[in-house]
Amino acid sequence: MGYYYGYNRVSSKQQHEDRGNKNIEDFCKIHNYRLEKIFVDKQTGKNFDRARYRVLKEDVLRAGDTLIVPEYDRLGRAKETKTELEYFKENGIRVVFLDIPTTQMDFSTIEDNMAQMILKCINDMLISFYDCIARTELERKKKRQKEGYEELRKRGEWDRLGRPRKMSREDFAKEYDNVVKGTIRTTDLMKKLNLNKDTYFRYVREYKENKNSLKE
Numbered sequence: 001m002g003y004y005y006g007y008n009r010v011s012s013k014q015q016h017e018d019r020g021n022k023n024i025e026d027f028c029k030i031h032n033y034r035l036e037k038i039f040v041d042k043q044t045g046k047n048f049d050r051a052r053y054r055v056l057k058e059d060v061l062r063a064g065d066t067l068i069v070p071e072y073d074r075l076g077r078a079k080e081t082k083t084e085l086e087y088f089k090e091n092g093i094r095v096v097f098l099d100i101p102t103t104q105m106d107f108s109t110i111e112d113n114m115a116q117m118i119l120k121c122i123n124d125m126l127i128s129f130y131d132c133i134a135r136t137e138l139e140r141k142k143k144r145q146k147e148g149y150e151e152l153r154k155r156g157e158w159d160r161l162g163r164p165r166k167m168s169r170e171d172f173a174k175e176y177d178n179v180v181k182g183t184i185r186t187t188d189l190m191k192k193l194n195l196n197k198d199t200y201f202r203y204v205r206e207y208k209e210n211k212n213s214l215k216e
Contacts, residue, residue: 002064002094004028006038007056009045009074017042020070023098027068035068045077048084057084063092071099166195169210172203 006024008017017040028035039060041050048054061067067088069075075097076084088095097103175193178184184192190200 002062002066003036004033004066004068005036005056005060006068007053007075008038008070009041011044020074023070024068027098045073048076048080061093066094066096068096072097166199167193169206173207176204176207
């Protein structure tokens, strides 16, 4: 008989793993499973290069063990998720997702081979379905984020997302007018304003876009 381990991941240090951990503990109590330990990572699910997950996968889990995860996307949301599940399957490690009921069934206890095969097939289909939903939602978030960034860029508010502006658009416009008039060269103005090349020419693009919009 194998051992039972939990794995929980939260996206940032500000999020708490308490709810996921409690769900794992409650599940084990209900089924009289002896929970050895819960491994927790506090980082994004973009890939599986996570300290605690790697220890769990490479050094702890063995054939016959069971890995319990509170939700499908807590394991990961990258394309490699299916590869990870295939690894566990090939190495005889059972994976239970508490939000996918069929994964909670222990097929090894079913004597009827046909029933076991059908249930395994249904289980695989449900995992694929959840994976599809997770990927679709991720793409939607990326699209909404991209559209939001584009709107901020158009309004000249892009810097709200990162470092504060070196100077306002209005102040830069006043200084850059001198370049347009020919009273100062671009390189000299760049030095005067203490702006690097990328920032300077980004402000120049904003200046020209603003001028063009006024003409329209």
